[in-house]
Amino acid sequence: MEIRVLGCSGGIGGDGRRTTSFLLGDEVLIDAGSGVADLTLEELVAIRHIFITHAHMDHIHMLPLLIDSVFDQLQQPVVVHGLPHTLKALRDHIFNWVVWPDFTSLPSEELPVMVLEEMAPGDRVTVGDNHFSMIPVNHIIPTVAYVVEYPGGAFAFSGDTTTNDTLWEGLNALPRLDHLIVEAAFSSGELALCEMSKHYCPQLLADDLRKLEHDPQIYLTHAKPGEEDMIYDECRNLMPDRKLHHLTGGERLAL
Ligand SMILES: [Zn+2]
Ligand SMILES: [Zn+2]
Numbered sequence: 696m697e698i699r700v701l702g703c704s705g706g707i708g709g710d711g712r713r714t715t716s717f718l719l720g721d722e723v724l725i726d727a728g729s730g731v732a733d734l735t736l737e738e739l740v741a742i743r744h745i746f747i748t749h750a751h752m753d754h755i756h757m758l759p760l761l762i763d764s765v766f767d768q769l770q771q772p773v774v775v776h777g778l779p780h781t782l783k784a785l786r787d788h789i790f791n792w793v794v795w796p797d798f799t800s801l802p803s804e805e806l807p808v809m810v811l812e813e814m815a816p817g818d819r820v821t822v823g824d825n826h827f828s829m830i831p832v833n834h835i836i837p838t839v840a841y842v843v844e845y846p847g848g849a850f851a852f853s854g855d856t857t858t859n860d861t862l863w864e865g866l867n868a869l870p871r872l873d874h875l876i877v878e879a880a881f882s883s884g885e886l887a888l889c890e891m892s893k894h895y896c897p898q899l900l901a902d903d904l905r906k907l908e909h910d911p912q913i914y915l916t917h918a919k920p921g922e923e924d925m926i927y928d929e930c931r932n933l934m935p936d937r938k939l940h941h942l943t944g945g946e947r948l949a950l
Contacts, residue, residue, distance in 0.1 A: 696720055696825065696845045698948040702730025703916035704923075705753070705880050711944035712920055714753035717852065717876070718742075723822055725841055725852055730944055731757035740765045744822050746814075746829075747777035748854030749838035750784035758785070759795040762809050766798070772810045776820060776827070780837040782811040830865035832856035835893045842869065848950055850874035855917065857893040863906035872909035874950060876942065878917035882925050897929035904934060914942040 697720065702713025707729060714728030722743040724731070731739075739761055748754055762773060775782070790797045790809075798809040814820065816839070820827045824846050829839035834855045840862050842851045849872050853862060856878065866872055880894035889896045894917070895903070904913075918926045927941040 696843075696950045698850070698950060700730070700942055700944055700946045700948070701733060702728045702944045703876070703914075703942050704920060704944060705917045706920040708920045713944045714756070715748075715917065716754075716757065719825070719843065720823070723825070723827075726754040727756070727758040727761060728753050729757060731761055736764065736768075740768045742773060743771070744820075745773060745775045746820075746827055746841050747775060747781050747785075748841065748852070749778075749834060749836055750781045750788075751836065751855065754855075755785065755789070759789055759798075762798045763795075766801070766808050769808050772807055774810050774812050776812050776814045778815070778829075778837050778839060779813050782813060784836075785811065831861050833859035833861070833893060840865070842866070844869075845950060848873040850911075850950060851876070853877040855880070855894060857889060857895055858899050858903055860906070863903060867906070867908045869909070872907075872911045874914070874948065875907075875909075875911040876914045876916055879915045879926050879930055880917045881919055882922055883929055897926060897933050900930065901933035904937060910938070912938045912940060914940045914948070916942050 699718040701716040701718055704712040713730035715726045716728045716730040717725045721741045724742055724745040726748055789795055799807050816829050816831055826844045828842045832838050832840050832854055838854045840853045849869055878895055879897055879900050881889050881896045883896045883898040930939055
């Protein structure tokens with residue numbers, strides 16, 4: 696399987712900065728941040744499932760335009776998976792006929808172009824050969840990490856989170872973990888901001904990674920624009936024994 700990093704920045708601002716979205720193969724998106732806008736119309740039409748980590752703008756804001764852009768061309772609905780809280784936020788605040796049409800009832804209630812499918816920790820959704828599950832994490836609103844078990848391996852994406860036990864216990868329970876995409880949003884000098892917004896800084900991430908019993912390739916994401924190099928350098932100094940990579944928009948990971 697290939698993961699195409701459409702976006703993994705904490706913001707925008709040139710140099711490949713797009714907000715969070717990962718394309719798995721042709722059919723699956725995890726999150727729908729601004730990176731989705733780089734896909735061709737044909738690539739957008741091919742998307743069948745979208746797994747959303749949480750309702751924050753930087754992770755969902757291309758979803759309305761994606762659905763609108765492929766509206767005439769879809770033979771079957773796009774299935775959007777997420778926590779009840781996440782899907783309710785989409786219904787109440789985005790697809791509410793004010794900000795955007797309710798595409799769960801268009802072109803008809805019987806055959807809509809988009810279906811919102813509630814998912815809970817413990818559920819397992821299979822798409823092709825890949826199995827998706829979620830693990831709750833610790834962010835300012837209900838948020839999950841996703842685990843994808845694919846033939847021959849497993850990878851996980853943390854979503855947005857700060858210090859927690861659930862993610863690490865969930866990952867330790869997996870028989871294997873080959874790749875981990877994890878956030879490190881702010882530098883360690885911004886600890887107060889991390890605690891307020893419930894993100895990791897390198898120090899908090901290093902403390903939590905001691906809980907992880909696997910030794911995956913680790914890809915750092917969600918850095919505040921302009922602080923990428925500083926955050927990455929801090930992470931490398933604090934976690935010299937981990938296999939760290941600085942992920943950037945446009946990269947492709949072959950799993
Ligand atoms: Zn967030
Ligand atoms: Zn975010």
